[in-house]
Structure formats: structure tokens, C-alpha cells
Amino acid sequence: MTFLVHQGGAGKTPPTADTIVVLTARSPERIIREGGSQAWVLNPARAKQCTWLLCTQNRHHPDPEFSDATEPHGMGFLLGRIATVQKSNDHEGPGVRWLIALREYARIQLPKAWDQGRNPVRYRALADFRINLDKVTFQPMPLEEKPPPRRAGHPAPSILTLAEAKRQLADTFGVKPEAVEITIRG
Template identity: 45%
Template sequence: MSEIEDTVVVFTAKSPGKIVTEGGSQAWKLSPAHVERCEWLVCTQNAHNDEPYADGSEPHGSAFLLARITGVGPSTAPDAIPGRWKIEFSEYALVSVPAVWPGNHNPVHYTNLATLGIRVEDLEFHRIEAGSGARG
């Protein structure tokens, strides 16, 4: 029996601090309906991106942030392309799981935490402070 895909994984050049400050991970081309069926967001590091917004310093391809998804809305990034989305969350935990990104061309994919080797019960979660831009 296959595991339920309750996790969206993104390949981002942003740092954990920037993602938390923005109240979510953005500006993704994705299916909002698919993401809304997911409970978890896992951010993995793209350390080979030199875009102006790239401020992450985690090891390339590693998971560094797990967050409980509260919704999906239009991207709020100043330079976001229309039709791009922000995955919003209410709480997050910092993680360090090497070699999570499978090397897909598309920077968004769906899986589950067990496949990634992430155990929620082992983590310390932090709530997003009011006014951070996150809903929930």
C-alpha cells in the first residue's frame, strides 16, 4: 500500500529566516488544490542559485524547514510573476536532513514525511508571531 502524499517539498534558495518572515514559501507555480490537500511543507536548499533573493546557507539538497500548512494564496513577493503562489503556515520546526531533494527539474514535488525520514514527534515547533504575514 502506498503512503498518502501529505507533504509538498520545495527547492528554494531562501533562508529559513526569510521564509518565516514572509509567513510562507513563495513564488511557486503549483496547483493550489493539490497543496491544500497537504498538511506539511518541507523546504530544501538550492545552494546553486545566485538570484538576488538567494540568501540560504544550508547544504545543497538538504531539508531545513518543516511547516504545518494553513493555506495557499497569491504570492506577495514584490517581483512575483502573476499566477505564482505562496504556501502559508502557522508553525514550523528547523530540521537538518541531508540529501532530501531528489534532483527533479520541477522545484515542487509531493511525497510524505516517512519517505523523507522526518519524524514530527522528534521536533520542536515554533508558532509564527502575529503580524508576520502568515495566516492561521
């Protein structure tokens, strides 16, 4: 585990924001097991421009059955390199929620990393946190041995049509399906 020094500060999204900072009630073990942090309401086009995910702990979640938090409130506990931002299957309510999937992660201890803001998703510059990446040891995300369980209402995968592939790619990248071109070479 890496111990880090932090000099915080609230503020608007800096122009060099390369990091999504989330206040989550999920434990590091659960985030790693699920492949990333989810089910967030966020701007997917903006989130896809970021390289890093910094998870900070929320120990005040009102549903103790949902929360498996293990770290002190406000502590930055996990730093991950983002692989992709995609729709989350872990949400049954209205609206789209997003999974910030990770390529690799490091367990860290960054006291008072959360700026006490009301919105649990922030865009910041990693440099604001004074994290020395040369001293952080990243681990690859574990490979999934089986797909995650599907919730009711989410059908099992089937043969993918070109129209569905265009729609899914458009959703992933925040564009219209007409803007997606697919080339198949044989």
C-alpha cells in the same frame, strides 16, 4: 535544531502525498519572516490537500542578489504545518504564483532531502523522509506587527464587496465564483 535520518528516493507523486517539498534559495529566517515559502508555480487544488511543507536548500540559484541561502545544497532545513495556500504578492511577472503559508515550523537538518529533480515543487509522503514527528519541536509562526510592503500595482486594501469576496475565495480554493456561497447573519 532537530537532526533527522533520511532515506530518499525519486518517484512519481505517491497516492498518500501529504507534503509539499520545495527547493528554495531563500533562508529559513526569510521564510519565517515572510510567513511561509513563496512565489511558487503549483497546482493550488493539489497543494491545499497537503498538511506539511518541507523546504530544501538551493545553493545554485543564478541570482546572488535574490538568494540568501544559508544551508548546504539539498538539505531539508525547515518543516512546517501548512496554514493555507494563497496567491503571492511577491511576483511581478506573468502568471499566478503561490505562497504556502505556515501555521507553525521547526528547524531541522535532513541531509540529501532533495531528490535532484528539475521541478522545484514536489508532492511526497512525509513518511518517505522517516521524520519522527514526536521528536520535532514546532514553534508558532511569529505574528506580523505590520502588513508586508505592497509592490507597485497592488492597491491598498479597501472595503470588500460580496462579489470580490466570492472571487477571492474562488481563487483560493480553485473553484468558480458561482460555486461560492456567502451567508451573513445579523
